[in-house]
Amino acid sequence: MRSRSLNCNLISTPANVQTVNDATPHTIGKTNSSRRRLPGLAVRDGLVRHPFDLEFGVRTSGLVAGRYLVSGQRNDRHATAYYAVAPSVFRSILVRWRRCRPQAPLDAFTFVDLGAGMGRAMLLAAEFPFRAVIGVELHPFLARIARKNLALWRAAKRARAPMRLVCGDATEFPLPVGPCVVFLFNPFGAPVLRRLLRSWSQTLTGWEGKMDILYVNNEQERVFEAQPGFTRLFQGPIRRSHADAVADRRILTSQPEGEYAATPWEDCSVYRWVGTAKAGEPRPRQTDPNCGGTRKRR
Numbered sequence: 469m470r471s472r473s474l475n476c477n478l479i480s481t482p483a484n485v486q487t488v489n490d491a492t493p494h495t496i497g498k499t500n501s502s503r504r505r506l507p508g509l510a511v512r513d514g515l516v517r518h519p520f521d522l523e524f525g526v527r528t529s530g531l532v533a534g535r536y537l538v539s540g541q542r543n544d545r546h547a548t549a550y551y552a553v554a555p556s557v558f559r560s561i562l563v564r565w566r567r568c569r570p571q572a573p574l575d576a577f578t579f580v581d582l583g584a585g586m587g588r589a590m591l592l593a594a595e596f597p598f599r600a601v602i603g604v605e606l607h608p609f610l611a612r613i614a615r616k617n618l619a620l621w622r623a624a625k626r627a628r629a630p631m632r633l634v635c636g637d638a639t640e641f642p643l644p645v646g647p648c649v650v651f652l653f654n655p656f657g658a659p660v661l662r663r664l665l666r667s668w669s670q671t672l673t674g675w676e677g678k679m680d681i682l683y684v685n686n687e688q689e690r691v692f693e694a695q696p697g698f699t700r701l702f703q704g705p706i707r708r709s710h711a712d713a714v715a716d717r718r719i720l721t722s723q724p725e726g727e728y729a730a731t732p733w734e735d736c737s738v739y740r741w742v743g744t745a746k747a748g749e750p751r752p753r754q755t756d757p758n759c760g761g762t763r764k765r766r
Contacts, residue, residue, distance in 0.1 A: 505609070506530075506532045506536055506537070506607075506609055506610075507532060507533070507536050508530050508531045508532040508533065508536070508550070509530040509532065513530075513723075513724065514531075514722040514723045514724050515530050515722075516529065516718055516719045516722045517529045518552070518715050518716075518719065519711060519715050520552075520555050520588065524591075524621075524624070524626075525620060526587075526588075526591065526617045526621070527613055527616070527617060528552040528585070528586040528587060528588035528617065529552065530550065530551075530552075530586075531549065531550065531551045531719065531720070531723060531728065532549060532550035532551075533549050537549075537606075537607050537610075547606070547607075547655070547656055547657075548654055548656060548657065549728070550607075550610060551585075551728075552585060552586065552588035552589070552653075553588060553589050553592075553653045553684055553734075554708045554709070554712035554713075554715075554716060554734070555588070555592055555709075555712060556707075556708050556709035556711070556712045557684060557706050557707075557708055557712070557734045557736075558588075558589055558593075558684075559592065560706045561682050561684060561706055561736050561738070562593075562596070562682070564702055564706070564736075564759065565649065565680060565682055565702075565738050567759055568680070568701045568702060568738055568740070568759040570647070570649070570680060571647065571678055572646075572647040572678065574596060574597060574598065575597045575598065575599055576599055576646060576647050577598055577599055577646075577647045577648060577649050578598060578599050578600045578601075578602060578644040578646060578647070578648050578649075579593040579596075579598045579600070579601045579602070579629070580602050580603075580604070580641075580643070580644070580648055580649070580650045580651065581593070581601075581602070581603040581604065581650075581651045581653075582604050582638040582641070582650060582651070582652055582655055582664075583604070583605065583638065583652065583653060583655020584603030584604055584610075584611075584614055584633060585605060585610050585614065586610050586613045586614045586617060587603055587605075587613070587614030587615075587617045587618060587633065588617075589603075589651055589653065590614070590631060590633070591617060591618070591621050591626070593629070593651070594621060594626065594627040594628060594629050594631050595626060595627075595628060596628060596629065597629060598628075599629065599646065599647075600629055600630045600631070600632070600644070601627075601630070601631045601632075602631075602632055602633075602634065602644065603631075603632075603633045603634065604633075604634045604636060604637075604638050604641045605633060605634070605635055605636075606635070606636065608635055611633055611635035614633045615633050618631045618632075618633060638655070638656070638660070638664060639660060639664055639667065643668070643671070646678070647678045647679070648678065648679050648680075649679075649680045649681070650679070650680070650681045650682070651681075651682045651684075652681065652682070652683045652684065653684045653685060654684065654685035654686070654687050657688065658690075661688045661691045662691050662694075662695070665691065665692065665695040665698070666695065668741070669695065669696070669697050669744070672697070672741050672743070673743070675741060675743075676741065676742050676743040677740060677741070677742065678741070679740070679741040680701075680738065680739065680740050680741075681698070681737075681738070681740075681741075682736070682738055683737040683738070683739065684706075684734050684736050685734050685736075686703070686735050686736060686737045689703075689737060692737070697741060697742065697743055697744045698739045698740070698741055698742070699739065699740050699741075699742045700737055700738070700739050701739065701740055701759045702736070702737060702759040703736070703737045704736065705734065705736070706733060706734050706736045707733045708732055708733065713730070713732050716730040717730050738759065
């Protein structure tokens with residue numbers, strides 16, 4: 469569904485990150501959303517740059533509540549919030565996924581970030597030899613910054629995989645051909661995720677074992693549990709590094725409204741598409757103990 473936002477593992481204090489969209493303003497027009505600076509991305513809004521940005525000269529810091537992520541698209545109201553994933557959490561869940569024995573070599577997989585925001589997860593993914601790294605972002609302003617970050621990453625010769633950013637709705641994005649690993653940083657609410665999983669389940673026949681999902685800040689876990697065809701290989705907390713925990717705490721305590729708070733970990737899941745069993749046939753099982761955490765099969 470291309471809900472451009474990333475939701476940190478953050479716990480919203482006065483309000484849940486999903487419900488914060490109820491007050492979506494209608495003053496940000498569709499025509500100027502690509503140019504208007506979003507609240508939460510300026511120093512006067514409490515912006516503190518993450519060490520990742522300071523080290524590499526990119527722009528991925530900031531916290532934008534979902535109610536401000538208005539692009540004029542039908543799924544705006546299901547956006548959660550923009551906040552970039554902690555680098556340590558991203559790298560850890562990638563390690564966890566690789567322990568789950570992907571069904572193809574890493575360089576055969578296309579990495580797809582739905583709700584790519586300003587592209588931090590894409591930059592981190594491009595440090596690995598994926599077949600390609602693709603991001604999908606709904607909000608034009610965030611997508612524009614992401615493209616600049618990708619250009620900087622290429623110029624610094626840090627990218628080991630081709631990268632491209634699509635500005636659009638995740639529910640309308642066709643999955644690339646071949647093995648695919650999809651990254652979700654809690655980008656949208658249950659209605660969009662439910663629609664997305666149902667759409668995939670109708671088009672993934674023959675893809676058994678070739679699509680994996682890395683889900684960080686897994687607030688909509690129940691949607692996966694209700695959708696046949698997906699096996700949960702891992703579920704559990706992934707801790708931030710000390711440096712990321714300190715940085716995120718500083719960033720979030722600088723918010724003027726104090727709307728969100730950080731924890732030292734992100735609740736995460738890893739899923740694999742195994743297909744739906746036909747009547748009378750046993751369901752496929754995934755029992756790889758190397759994945760760790762709690763495994764659950766539907």
